Amino acid sequence: MNETVRTSLFVAGAVLSLIAAQVTSRGVTKPPAEFSQVGTPFYPDFVDADAAKSLQVVNYNPETASLRIFGVEQGSDGVWRIPSRNNYPVDGKERLGKTATSIIGIKKEALAGPRKSQHIEFGVLDPLSESVSDYQGVGNRVTLKDGKDGKVLADLIIGKEVKGRSGFFYVRNPSEDQTYIAKVSIDVSTKFADWIEPDLLKLDGSKLRYINIEKHSVEFGQDGGGSLAGKESNQLTRTSATDKWKLDGLDDATEEVNEDEVRKLVQALDDLKIVGVRPKNEKLKKRLQDDQGLALDDRTRREMEEIGFFFVRMPDRKGMAMISQEGDLAAVTEQGVAYELHFGSVFSGTEEEVEAGFINKGEEKSDANGKEAENKEKNDEADAKTDARKIKSRYLFAQAQFDPSALGPKPEAPVRPEAPAEAAAANEDTPADAAAAENVGEKPDPKKAYEEALAKYDIDLKKYEADVKAYEEKVKTGEKLVKDLNRRFADWYYVISGDSFENLRQGRKTLVKPKSTPENAAGQSSPAGNVDAQDAPDSQDASAN
Known part of the structure; x- marks a missing residue:
């Protein structure tokens, strides 16, 4: 092999070695960046x-x-x-x-x-x-x-x-x-x-002692005037949680309280849930937070009338009265908390609209990501699909007051006994007294009787002082509960579900049933019958302008 051929072979070998090395190095490729991240957190810096x-x-x-x-x-x-x-x-x-x-x-x-x-x-x-x-x-x-x-x-x-x-x-x-x-x-x-505290009233149903339902509906005529239709009032009372509810005006001979419906009513109060909120205007908020009552300026009047709360001047011309679209309910607990619930207009909308009102979805989406909303065709499609899924709910205006009468009678101080006069104690018995003493075998001792009465007085006084302290503590607790509730109620109009509204705004038709008798149990007809007060002809009218 000559030198030229040998040199050529060495060069070819070197080239092949170089190519082989390159091929080998390319075979051990680095994985793509997305593979290298497997096993790591999405946000490693987020640890707190x-x-x-x-x-x-x-x-x-x-x-x-x-x-x-x-x-x-x-x-x-x-x-x-x-x-x-x-x-x-x-x-x-x-x-x-x-x-x-x-x-x-x-x-x-x-x-x-x-x-x-x-x-x-x-x-x-x-x-x-x-x-x-x-x-x-x-x-x-x-x-x-x-x-x-x-x-x-x-x-x-x-x-x-x-x-x-x-x-x-x-x-x-x-x-x-x-x-x-x-x-x-x-x-x-x-x-x-x-995300919220949905229990609106924070009420324990077992503590309820009084419920009054003022049922009516405001109807407007073509002239813009309003009147009350289906007006009736139903008062339920009980003295303790174990007592049965009593209904005023009940015919005991033929009627009895429908306990199942009253149970629904009490449960609806106990478990009344917020499903939506609407803010009150700042002036009204401030007045209610300061316990100053409603401020009937033009803005507040318009705001409240839009959701079903109207105002009329009292006959004495000294004040205004609020009339709710669908009546009112008062409920008082043994703690002295008197709830006032006023039912306004019906509100129908999607779940989201019930929660916050009619929100402009385009604006909301634009705020969320800085982009424009979907086109009109897409929004129209969404509207068509949601129309059939409207949820019916009801506006509610809530307030609370403290009612000390619900706490029971205020403790009364015992009367200290008067000491017997010495002269009277020293006098001899009259014949009648002597005869009485002879019959009982002993002579009355005014001093001893006084000491016994005084000992009893001391016991009664200590009990009275303890009762007063307990009563004052109840007053303090009740007043704080009312204050806390009104601070919560002050800023908002609430929205409750349609089912809650129906369970709360009951009338005689549901609260009363025919009295059970042996004949009824055997399937025979009863002389008793329900009376639907909404059908009564003596409905009272009131202006709601």
Whole structure:
């Protein structure tokens, strides 16, 4: 082999070695960045749940073809509120803490897919994206921010559950295309009632002693004047929780209280839930907070008449009386708390509209992500789907007063006995007294009788002092309960469900039933019959202008 051939072979070998080395190095490729993140948290810097000062949840309701945007946030005053629900205060702060904690623990368990085209398949389309056309494949977006500069602590779109893997979902960061599989155990409710104290009255039904239902309806004529139709009044009383309720005006010979319906009434008061709120104007709020009563300025009058509360001047021309669209209910507890519930107009709307009123969805969505709302065609489609799902509810104006008479009679001080006169004690018995003393075998001793009466007085005095202290404590407790309730009631008109309204606004037709007799039990007819007071011809009219 000559030198030229040998040199050529060495060069060829070197080239082949170099190519082999390059091929080998290319075989050990670095994994894509999305694979390298598997096993890491979505937001590794978010480690303190208390840092979260606002939460927003956005989901899509396929039944109504609409977005539901719900959030809570802490204001500068430290109070947590729901911005999209008229800034109503939140009682569910612990729920936010649990949500934040559960998001901290979410890790990227596996890569589901790196491409944007897979988002519909995984159900992780951004519900706030203006590129979404029919909301098919959208997920639930959960965003947590701090309270300093609105910095995002976590922002995730949670999609469909992975088939065959309970508790695992497709999850995506809205700013990234890749979708991961993650174990998710977040219970983020967008229901208004889950974030507030829904028990409006904080009333214990066993403590109720008096209920008065003033039932009527305001009807307006073509001239704009109003009158009361179906007017009736029903008063129920009992002296203790174990006593049966008594109804005034009951014909004991033929009628009895319908205990099942009264039980519904008491339960409705005990468990009366808020389903929506509307704010009162600032002037009215201030007056009610200061216990100054209603301020009947033009704005307040218009505001209240729009939801079914009207005012008429009293016959003496010295004041105004409020007339509610659908009557009133007064309920008094043994604690001296007298609740006044006034029923206004009916309100029909979607669940979201019942909670906060008619919200402009376009404005709400624009506020949420800085983008314009969906086009008119899409909104019309949503309206068509929701019209059939309107929820009927009722406006409620609530107040409370303290009624000391409900506490029972005030303790009366015992009378100290008078000491017998010495002269009288020293006098001899009269013949009649002597005869009496001879009959009983001993002479009456005024001094001893006085000492016994005095000892009894001392015992009665101590009991009286203890009773007075207990009574004063009841007064103090009752007054505080009323004050706390009115502070809560002052800022809001409430909305209650249609079912709650029907259970509260009962009349004689439901509260009374024919008295049970042996003949009734045997299936024979009873001479008793129900009287529907709404059909009575003596309904009273009142102006409601």
